[in-house]
Amino acid sequence: MTSAGKSSSAGGLLDPDRPDGVRLTVSEANEIGSRALGKLGFSDDDTQIIMGQLIDNALCGYRFTSLPRILAIAEFEKFEDNRKPMRVIHETPVSALIDGGNNVGYVTVYRGMEIAVAKARQSGIATVGIHNSYYSGRLAYFVERVTEAGFVAIHTSCGKPRTLPPGAARPAMGTNPICFGFPTTKYPYIMDMGTAAFMWGELMLHAHLGQPIPEGIGYDAKGHATTDAAAALLGGVVPFGGHKGFGLSLVMQSFGVLSGARLTRGQVQDFGFFFVVVDPKLLIPDGSFPEQMTELITKIKATPRQPGVDEIRIPSERSFRERDQRRVEGIIVDKKVVDSLNAL
Amino acid sequence: MTSAGKSSSAGGLLDPDRPDGVRLTVSEANEIGSRALGKLGFSDDDTQIIMGQLIDNALCGYRFTSLPRILAIAEFEKFEDNRKPMRVIHETPVSALIDGGNNVGYVTVYRGMEIAVAKARQSGIATVGIHNSYYSGRLAYFVERVTEAGFVAIHTSCGKPRTLPPGAARPAMGTNPICFGFPTTKYPYIMDMGTAAFMWGELMLHAHLGQPIPEGIGYDAKGHATTDAAAALLGGVVPFGGHKGFGLSLVMQSFGVLSGARLTRGQVQDFGFFFVVVDPKLLIPDGSFPEQMTELITKIKATPRQPGVDEIRIPSERSFRERDQRRVEGIIVDKKVVDSLNAL
Numbered sequence: 001m002t003s004a005g006k007s008s009s010a011g012g013l014l015d016p017d018r019p020d021g022v023r024l025t026v027s028e029a030n031e032i033g034s035r036a037l038g039k040l041g042f043s044d045d046d047t048q049i050i051m052g053q054l055i056d057n058a059l060c061g062y063r064f065t066s067l068p069r070i071l072a073i074a075e076f077e078k079f080e081d082n083r084k085p086m087r088v089i090h091e092t093p094v095s096a097l098i099d100g101g102n103n104v105g106y107v108t109v110y111r112g113m114e115i116a117v118a119k120a121r122q123s124g125i126a127t128v129g130i131h132n133s134y135y136s137g138r139l140a141y142f143v144e145r146v147t148e149a150g151f152v153a154i155h156t157s158c159g160k161p162r163t164l165p166p167g168a169a170r171p172a173m174g175t176n177p178i179c180f181g182f183p184t185t186k187y188p189y190i191m192d193m194g195t196a197a198f199m200w201g202e203l204m205l206h207a208h209l210g211q212p213i214p215e216g217i218g219y220d221a222k223g224h225a226t227t228d229a230a231a232a233l234l235g236g237v238v239p240f241g242g243h244k245g246f247g248l249s250l251v252m253q254s255f256g257v258l259s260g261a262r263l264t265r266g267q268v269q270d271f272g273f274f275f276v277v278v279d280p281k282l283l284i285p286d287g288s289f290p291e292q293m294t295e296l297i298t299k300i301k302a303t304p305r306q307p308g309v310d311e312i313r314i315p316s317e318r319s320f321r322e323r324d325q326r327r328v329e330g331i332i333v334d335k336k337v338v339d340s341l342n343a344l
Numbered sequence: 345m346t347s348a349g350k351s352s353s354a355g356g357l358l359d360p361d362r363p364d365g366v367r368l369t370v371s372e373a374n375e376i377g378s379r380a381l382g383k384l385g386f387s388d389d390d391t392q393i394i395m396g397q398l399i400d401n402a403l404c405g406y407r408f409t410s411l412p413r414i415l416a417i418a419e420f421e422k423f424e425d426n427r428k429p430m431r432v433i434h435e436t437p438v439s440a441l442i443d444g445g446n447n448v449g450y451v452t453v454y455r456g457m458e459i460a461v462a463k464a465r466q467s468g469i470a471t472v473g474i475h476n477s478y479y480s481g482r483l484a485y486f487v488e489r490v491t492e493a494g495f496v497a498i499h500t501s502c503g504k505p506r507t508l509p510p511g512a513a514r515p516a517m518g519t520n521p522i523c524f525g526f527p528t529t530k531y532p533y534i535m536d537m538g539t540a541a542f543m544w545g546e547l548m549l550h551a552h553l554g555q556p557i558p559e560g561i562g563y564d565a566k567g568h569a570t571t572d573a574a575a576a577l578l579g580g581v582v583p584f585g586g587h588k589g590f591g592l593s594l595v596m597q598s599f600g601v602l603s604g605a606r607l608t609r610g611q612v613q614d615f616g617f618f619f620v621v622v623d624p625k626l627l628i629p630d631g632s633f634p635e636q637m638t639e640l641i642t643k644i645k646a647t648p649r650q651p652g653v654d655e656i657r658i659p660s661e662r663s664f665r666e667r668d669q670r671r672v673e674g675i676i677v678d679k680k681v682v683d684s685l686n687a688l
Contacts, residue, residue, distance in 0.1 A: 090627070090629050092468055092626055094438065094467060094468050094469050094626065095468060095469065095626035095627060097626075097627045097628075097629075123438060124436055124438050124439060125438045125439065125469055125470070125471055125620075126469070127469055127622055127626060127627065129627040152598075152602060154498065154620070164647075165644060165647055165656045166656075166657070167649055167650055167653035167655070167656055167657070168647040168648065168649055168650065168653075168656055169647075169648045169649055169650050170647050170648045171647075172643070172644050172647040172656075173644070180595045180598070182595075182598045182602075189594065189598060191591040191592065191594065191595050193588050193591065193592070223648065223650065240585065240588065241584065241585045241588075243657075243659060244537050244584065244585075246659070247535040247537065247659035248535065248537070250533065250535065250640075250644065250658070250659070251524045251526075251535050253640060253644075254524070254526045254533060254637060254640065257633070257636045257637060257640055258496060258526075258622075258624055258627050258628065258633060259627060260627065260628065262636050262639075268636055268639050268640040268643060269640070269643060276469075276498070276620055276622070278471055278602075278620070280602055282436055282438065282439035282441075282471060283434070283439060283441045283471065283473040283602050283603060283604065284441075284602065284604065285434050285441075289601070289602060292601045292606050292612055293598060293601060295606075295612050296594075296597060296598065296601055296612040296613070299516070299612060299613060300509060300516050300517070300594065300597075303508075303509055303512040303513075303514050303515075303516040304512065304513045304514045304567060305511055305512055305513055306511055306512065306513050306567065309511035309512075311511075312509045312510075312511055312512055312516075313510070313511070314594070315587060315590070315591035315594070
């Protein structure tokens with residue numbers, strides 16, 4: 001019971017001092033995860049794609065969107081006995097519509113991103129939509145791959161109803177994140193945000209720990225306001241920022257429809273993953289866009305600060321720094337998670 | 345001294361009962377505005393484009409982004425003695441980079457939108473960037489034109505520094521709105537949002553009326569928190585929603601750089617207007633996307649409601665309804681504004 005429309009940042013930060021955690025090198029973590037995915041029946045290619053993201057999430061400090069996700073996929077997989085190979089069902093030089101064949105989004109969205117990049121390389125710009133899939137993880141992971149190719153990305157995802165429109169008693173949209181990415185000469189600028197007021201992964205954790213959630217966030221299955229996380233899991237949460245968040249969430253749901261969401265089960269409120277990839281040379285033909293982006297970020301960071309403020313922090317900067325550090329220091333995974341993976 | 349990066353909704357709603365207002369038919373308002381723009385030296389073509397938006401803004405109930413804007417343009421125009429014809433400086437079948445020639449954005453962005461639509465008609469998708477321009481008004485106006493052509497639009501704009509990054513003492517981004525539009529079988533779904541916590545037009549109004557603004561919003565020219573609107577006009581405002589709003593604002597600034605912002609004055613933090621236009625038939629080739637969007641909106645509106653809630657309101661719905669009504673009932677304009685326009 002996890003959401004495909006989950007924001008990249010779903011999950012909170014890793015606590016390096018947890019006594020119930022084990023410190024692993026990247027290759028150790030990769031080996032444990034790959035073996036588990038192999039046992040779940042994933043091909044070597046798919047395993048490599050999935051682990052690519054899960055390791056990256058761990059390095060960037062996202063606690064729940066790393067190795068623990070394999071256990072969630074395993075639960076989900078039990079229901080997935082009618083998978084088919086994903087396939088492009090409509091294609092032009094600037095677009096592809098992809099039927100994900102009921103395969104996990106970690107793989108289908110990665111492949112979709114690759115197709116979008118390949119088409120943008122040929123045509124300068126491309127759009128790709130993916131449906132009949134679920135559960136793609138962290139949007140910024142795919143978007144960073146696009147920026148590595150030197151391109152600008154707009155990427156959205158939407159899922160099944162978990163978020164309530166203002167005034168509603170039932171959820172109607174997914175947690176619906178949106179992500180933008182721009183290449184610079186160093187770290188890309190990546191902005192990845194969910195549109196729900198509370199991350200679904202956090203809600204699951206609160207339910208698991210029996211912790212209440214703040215007031216005004218959750219509604220139970222009958223539409224009553226609740227601070228009980230377990231009750232809200234059966235109902236839903238409100239969008240962040242009221243009508244602005246609602247409007248944005250509905251934008252992601254609309255891009256989902258454009259990505260063929262309705263083709264999966266005849267339901268417009270279903271999973272959909274959308275990309276626009278743009279070669280910046282279309283508009284800045286001399287190739288200086290990454291340098292100009294670096295200049296923008298440098299200028300923003302150099303804005304005079306309030307007393308006591310050390311630094312103007314750019315979104316995504318923290319996770320890139322943490323990744324650099326963790327590549328050296330290793331990542332920390334719950335001992336219980338490692339045991340469960342080894343027992344699969 | 346008004347902002348180009350203004351959100352469509354800048355300005356608040358019209359109060360139909362104001363005693364200092366005059367009720368005008370669309371053609372009366374158009375005649376007054378067109379005559380004023382003609383006196384300011386705008387060509388008939390440009391006048392028609394500008395009035396198209398100003399009348400639409402009035403019909404949709406936006407008080408300050410209608411005829412009063414002509415007075416603001418007039419003030420701005422005094423500084424505009426080096427205008428040149430706008431021109432496409434780089435072009436492919438899927439893109440155009442436009443030098444706005446220091447002309448007003450109402451016109452350059454409209455022309456850019458037309459070029460994006462024409463290219464999307466040919467190629468299925470297109471991106472257009474416009475720089476060396478300012479002051480385009482309400483993003484939703486351009487985006488609605490794109491949806492009338494049957495296309496999906498992503499449109500952003502950014503302006504000169506007015507919004508402070510978290511922790512900053514000086515503004516670094518514009519008020520930077522973003523707008524998305526999707527065709528349906530009836531009204532399009534249009535989501536148009538600024539990323540500043542307070543609309544610049546509202547700030548100007550508060551300063552004009554000597555009214556304070558809420559705490560935590562404004563900073564003066566020295567970077568001190570202030571509730572004095574006039575002081576905040578010389579400093580800036582915070583983004584909405586903290587780091588999320590900041591991250592989004594920086595996305596718009598990045599699209600501005602992609603649109604050639606730096607080419608205007610060598611400054612990355614300058615005006616830039618960006619479009620992506622997508623023919624939904626690229627992904628939904630049977631042409632049923634508008635019907636599917638209508639189904640989505642219908643489903644969302646049919647979500648069970650909280651007790652006492654009459655309706656799930658979709659963003660942009662209110663302004664479309666008001667427009668239908670005002671086309672019959674006429675629009676209300678400040679008497680002072682009409683007098684000032686007639687005196688130009």
